[in-house]
Amino acid sequence: MANSIRFFLNGQKQDVTVRPDTTVLEWLRLGPRLTGTKEGCAEGDCGACSVLLGDVSNGEIRYHAANSCIMTMGQIDGRALVTVEGLKGETLHPIQAAMAENGSSQCGFCTPGIVISLAGLAASGGQADDHAIHDALAGNLCRCTGYRPIVEAARKVMGEGGASIPGPAVAAFAEVEPAQQIAASGAMFHQPRTLDDLLQLRHEKPRAVLLAGGTDLGVALADFHGDWGEVISTAHVRELRDIGETPTHLSFGAAVTWEEVLAHVAPLYPSFATLIRRFGSTQIRSMGTIGGNIGTASPIGDGPPALIALGVEIELASLDGTRAMPLEDFFLDYRKTELKPDEVIASLRIPKPAAGQDFRVYKISKRYDQDISTVCGAFSVVREDGIVRSARIAFGGMAAIPKRVREAEAALVGRPINEETTRASAAAIRDALSPLSDWRGSAEYRSQVAANLAERFRRDLAGEVVEVMAL
Ligand SMILES: Cc1cc2nc3c(=O)[nH]c(=O)nc-3n(C[C@H](O)[C@H](O)[C@H](O)COP(=O)(O)OP(=O)(O)OC[C@H]3O[C@@H](n4cnc5c(N)ncnc54)[C@H](O)[C@@H]3O)c2cc1C
Ligand code: FES
Ligand code: FES
Structure with a gap:
């Protein structure tokens, strides 16, 4: 058990004792006083609070933008956090320089968040056409400059091949391996690694907050200054992070993010991919999970109608075993589902397109x-x-x-x-x-x-x- 949260902040290793349910935004501004990260809406909509999160995947560090206002400190344990202050080394990051040269900022309130989103795009090595630039900016509101000069600055940097993010080396992540449990300042944050451990915890603590990406739960936390004394995070559960493929189906663990789902679904169902690209923003899709979208049981969630029409089956798991059902049978009434207090959504299977x-x-x-x-x-x-x-x-x-x-x-x-x-x-x-x-x-x-x-x-x-x- 750890008593602190360990991560990299702008390349420097941190060991911070703070309640794990403190929002990252609150900690950044009141702790190390990194006030370049702004608070606008405090509910994931405006992008002023954007930061980059880095994780090791297939031997490389991948950075993506996320909203720090709806993300908890527990969620950054074991990761690399980069704020707008950390992008600048001896010289400005190319995005910062291009924004400054191109007059892409007026009042400047949105600018750090916009710089972060574009730096995330510039580091992705992905396609950098205007679609990709607009996608990267969809979660950032600017009310005074307007987007043309911002997009122009982005085009310039992408045209030059993007830019990397300064941060720790892959090997350094071993020093901040996520703890299985963090107990700090009276709150507990569990990070099970296996489905068995998750189910055992769920059985013992059915009232703990079951947290995936936190893009739904985090809004309530930020809006109502909630108190999450005990959290069980699904983010590190191996089986819930699995993506599988058979000749007939794609399968996704419940903790697979929408951004990851998008990459696999796009070649099979382009229309579904269009929907997913409109799901929140890059910041939301790279944290929000497919299981969380089902678990929240919102009548206006975008995943369920598409998944029901595709004939998806979901699997629920508890210590008593697993049970599968068509997704349409999971929803019973307003925010009421088949899920029992000790159960979790484990995975779902999407059939591949049939002939005709x-x-x-x-x-x-x-x-x-x-x-x-x-x-x-x-x-x-x-x-x-x-x-x-x-x-x-x-x-x-x-x-x-x-x-x-x-x-x-x-x-x-x-x-x-x-x-x-x-x-x-x-x-x-x-x-x-x-x-x-x-x-x-x-x-x-x-x-x-x-x-x-x-x-x-x-x-x-x-x-x-x-x-x-x-x-
Ligand atoms: C700015 C913004 C824009 C958004 N845009 C969209 C949009 O366009 N379309 C849309 O549909 N939604 C949208 N959302 C809502 C949200 O992003 C999605 O519902 C997302 O998929 C939730 O996933 P999560 O991992 O963040 O869930 P969390 O917030 O972590 O959890 C949501 C609920 O699911 C439960 N849960 C999570 N995982 C499991 C599991 N394995 N088993 C059982 N229960 C589980 C949690 O306990 C909780 O009750 C938006 C949210 C924000 C803040
Ligand atoms: S403050 Fe608006 S998205 Fe976080
Ligand atoms: S520069 Fe003022 S909000 Fe964008």
């Missing part, structure tokens, strides 16, 4: 990036000689739980997809779902949009839709 299968998922929200769905509709059909042999249609935002709409599927099965069958399917969607009104959309708006998506799907399959802006 078409899949589309559409997210309707007020903003394209970094927004919550008003309605999310997912459609999957398998056709043979133009006739629908099977269909799965699911919606989020239309009921207390993510909902499969069998009546709408029945209107298509055994028939071709044409205007008439689509009208019948759309009518079934309207009849079967009774959404609520809220500030995102009235019940009537939601019903109309959901029904319209059936027509959008028909036109997509007929090649009639020009992707002006991918839904």
Whole structure:
């Protein structure tokens, strides 16, 4: 058991005794007084608090941006944390220099967060076209400069081949190996390594906070200044971090992040990949997990409608053993699920596309990036000689739980997809779902949009839709 949190801060090894449920933002600003990391919204939306987190993966250190306002100190145990102050060595980091030269900052409040996000992109070695730059910036709001000069600065650095992040060497991470338990200042943070250990802990402590990426839980912690006396983190559980592939399925442990899911899903289901790219921001996707999205059981979560339409099966585990079920059976009522107090979501299996299968998922929200769905509709059909042999249609935002709409599927099965069958399917969607009104959309708006998506799907399959802006 450790009594402190060990990590690298801007390349220097740290051994810090602080409650593990303190947010990283609070510690950075009040502890070492690294005030370049700002607090804007304090709920993961604005990116002013962005920092880089480094982990060793396949023998290299990979850095990604994350929101320090909704991340706890326990979550950085064993990792490398880089703030805007740590990017500068003898000279400015190339992103800092390009931003300064290009007039990419006015009041400067957003600038550290923007520099961090772009430094993360510059270090990724990935494609650095405008899509990648916009993706990297989707979680950072600038209200005064505007994005053109920022994007131009990014283009310049990417055009020169990116830039690395100053930090510790791979071998140094052995000195900050994550502790199995951290007990500090009256709070306990467990970091089991195996599913067996996780299940034992869950059995003994069903009331402890079960924490994955913390992108849902961390918002509540920051908003209500919560007190997490005991936390069980899934981040280091080997089985929950597994990604597997068979000839027929992809499988993901529950603690696999959305950014990791994206890389594997994109070649098989491009429409799902488009949805995942719109899931929060890079900061959210690189912390938030697929299991957390299911575990939170939000009626407007984006993962469940797509996963239900794809015919996903999830596996729940406890000391009594495992049980599998179709994802649609997991959700019982508003925020009520099949999960028992001593159970965890262990994994889920996504079938690979079948011959003749078409899949589309559409997210309707007020903003394209970094927004919550008003309605999310997912459609999957398998056709043979133009006739629908099977269909799965699911919606989020239309009921207390993510909902499969069998009546709408029945209107298509055994028939071709044409205007008439689509009208019948759309009518079934309207009849079967009774959404609520809220500030995102009235019940009537939601019903109309959901029904319209059936027509959008028909036109997509007929090649009639020009992707002006991918839904
Ligand atoms: C700014 C912002 C933008 C967002 N955008 C989107 C979006 O576009 N679409 C969307 O759907 N969501 C969005 N979210 C919500 C959130 O990011 C997702 O729901 C994410 O997948 C949650 O995963 P997590 O690992 O962070 O979960 P956590 O916050 O760690 O946990 C969430 C819940 O799941 C439970 N849980 C976690 N793992 C398990 C497990 N293995 N077994 C059982 N229960 C478990 C936890 O106990 C908790 O109740 C956004 C959040 C923020 C802050
Ligand atoms: S302060 Fe806005 S994302 Fe953290
Ligand atoms: S420079 Fe003022 S918010 Fe971006």
